Amino acid sequence: MTGDRNTGSRPDGGGPADLAGRIRVILERYGGIIGRPVRRGLDTAQLPADQAATLRSLAASLTAGPDGTAGPGGTGGGPAGADRFVYVIEVEFQGGRVERTFHEPVPEGVRPLLTLLSRAPRLPARPGPPPPSSPAGGSPRR
Amino acid sequence: MTGHRRCAPCAVPPHILERIARNGNDEQRARALSTMAQDSSHRSVRVHNALMRSVQRPATPPRLAPTSGPRRTIGDAKESEDLPGTTVRAEGDAPVADVAVNEAYDGLGATFAFFLDAYGRDSVDDDGMGLLATVHYGDHYENAFWNGRQMVFGDGDGELFNRFTVSLDIIGHELAHGVTEDEAQLMYLNQSGALNESLSDVFGSLVKQHLRGQTAEEADWLIGEGLLTDAVQGVALRSMKEPGTAYDDPVLGDDIQPAHMDGYVRTTTDNGGVHINSGIPNKAFYTLAVALGGHAWERAGRIWYEALRAPQLRPNATFRSFAAATSRQAQVLFGPEETQAVRDAWASVGVPV
Numbered sequence: 057m058t059g060d061r062n063t064g065s066r067p068d069g070g071g072p073a074d075l076a077g078r079i080r081v082i083l084e085r086y087g088g089i090i091g092r093p094v095r096r097g098l099d100t101a102q103l104p105a106d107q108a109a110t111l112r113s114l115a116a117s118l119t120a121g122p123d124g125t126a127g128p129g130g131t132g133g134g135p136a137g138a139d140r141f142v143y144v145i146e147v148e149f150q151g152g153r154v155e156r157t158f159h160e161p162v163p164e165g166v167r168p169l170l171t172l173l174s175r176a177p178r179l180p181a182r183p184g185p186p187p188p189s190s191p192a193g194g195s196p197r198r
Numbered sequence: 199m200t201g202h203r204r205c206a207p208c209a210v211p212p213h214i215l216e217r218i219a220r221n222g223n224d225e226q227r228a229r230a231l232s233t234m235a236q237d238s239s240h241r242s243v244r245v246h247n248a249l250m251r252s253v254q255r256p257a258t259p260p261r262l263a264p265t266s267g268p269r270r271t272i273g274d275a276k277e278s279e280d281l282p283g284t285t286v287r288a289e290g291d292a293p294v295a296d297v298a299v300n301e302a303y304d305g306l307g308a309t310f311a312f313f314l315d316a317y318g319r320d321s322v323d324d325d326g327m328g329l330l331a332t333v334h335y336g337d338h339y340e341n342a343f344w345n346g347r348q349m350v351f352g353d354g355d356g357e358l359f360n361r362f363t364v365s366l367d368i369i370g371h372e373l374a375h376g377v378t379e380d381e382a383q384l385m386y387l388n389q390s391g392a393l394n395e396s397l398s399d400v401f402g403s404l405v406k407q408h409l410r411g412q413t414a415e416e417a418d419w420l421i422g423e424g425l426l427t428d429a430v431q432g433v434a435l436r437s438m439k440e441p442g443t444a445y446d447d448p449v450l451g452d453d454i455q456p457a458h459m460d461g462y463v464r465t466t467t468d469n470g471g472v473h474i475n476s477g478i479p480n481k482a483f484y485t486l487a488v489a490l491g492g493h494a495w496e497r498a499g500r501i502w503y504e505a506l507r508a509p510q511l512r513p514n515a516t517f518r519s520f521a522a523a524t525s526r527q528a529q530v531l532f533g534p535e536e537t538q539a540v541r542d543a544w545a546s547v548g549v550p551v
Binding site for chain 2: 086087088089090091092093136137138139140141142160161167171174178181
């Protein structure tokens with residue numbers, strides 16, 4: 057494991073994330089022997105109050121700290137082995153969003169949120185154009 | 199595994215070191231370059247050992263008699279993510295009531311027997327390494343993986359995926375990752391990563407064909423046969439015969455594996471699409487196997503296996519460099535007919551040799 061990689065962005069230039077209002081948490085899972093991305097998500101606006109509170113609490117552990125670095129560390133590099141999952145968790149809140157990438161085995165502190173999101177409804181694949189193809193005989197850019 | 203690969207510097211994969219060397223600050227770059235230099239020296243030892251093996255290798259596949267046969271241990275994680283879990287069946291033990299345990303035990307045995315019978319290989323490291331697998335990993339975990347030391351199998355969600363021990367080719371696939379790691383350490387990224395995945399599909403499928411005694415024409419060439427539940431519109435995770443046709447399901451999506459370089463997918467996900475672009479070398483292998491006919495492990499598989507072991511194969515190998523390695527091995531091991539068939543197979547997927 058190679059440590060943290062926080063890809064979070066804060067339009068407000070930093071400061072603790074404001075999770076008191078509506079938040080949306082999206083899990084994208086890549087890799088695995090299947091190789092298919094899976095996208096799931098939860099929105100506090102669509103949850104009962106107690107479940108919304110649980111989601112806020114778990115999301116707060118991910119976004120803690122002024123620059124997001126105080127939460128459980130994201131893991132940017134791949135571990136040894138093959139066919140492991142890579143998880144990208146995105147927390148959208150009023151005034152910003154934080155995105156963290158975790159390679160298996162994920163840190164203990166992230167597991168409760170991951171477990172919750174793994175049971176969330178599936179979402180459509182991330183919008184955007186299909187991946188481009190290279191010409192015959194080409195090779196991917198490294 | 200050989201001892202020199204257990205060193206601490208090797209814990210960081212080469213592609214990560216390269217990334218740090220490229221993007222890190224001066225101190226990080228210096229440390230990464232130092233580690234890469236050490237790793238290169240380890241590679242030199244591996245190349246030397248491979249050369250020695252090739253010199254000592256007889257013209258026909260060796261039929262080694264391992265001192266003790268497979269040494270299997272099956273652990274039960276009991277839906278946790280703790281590895282290796284509680285040992286529930288060890289070598290020589292009678293079958294237990296848990297079908298996943300028995301499938302893992304039998305699958306490891308079939309994979310061990312395949313590599314020994316077909317290529318004289320004594321386990322993952324060709325030195326009698328014990329085979330460890332853990333079943334019931336995680337909560338409805340939809341995956342199987344190789345963690346660098348052992349195989350791990352989830353139970354699936356029960357909605358789209360059955361338990362991952364249900365497919366012998368998946369068990370063979372995971373164990374083959376250990377063989378590839380031992381022989382070539384192919385970087386798990388882009389084309390070398392797709393080759394890594396393809397080699398696991400190739401040997402995973404050959405394990406199944408070997409157990410069933412099937413010829414190339416008789417085999418189904420499916421990876422993950424039986425893994426998808428009846429709720430999924432599909433037959434498997436991948437088809438080596440017809441990449442891109444294994445499933446087309448409203449929930450799971452459609453199989454987007456290409457069968458030709460024209461369809462090579464550039465993506466940043468899945469380590470550069472290692473499970474997607476593996477369709478291209480998979481199709482090349484299938485094409486060769488059918489062209490040569492008979493048992494695919496005898497000629498096509500042997501060529502692929504020896505190409506994997508060739509000292510010229512670099513961790514950052516491309517489809518083209520691996521294709522060249524297979525062509526060389528076909529020439530060395532067999533003759534002009536097989537060599538031309540190898541070149542034709544690669545040409546058919548847009549990879550010139």
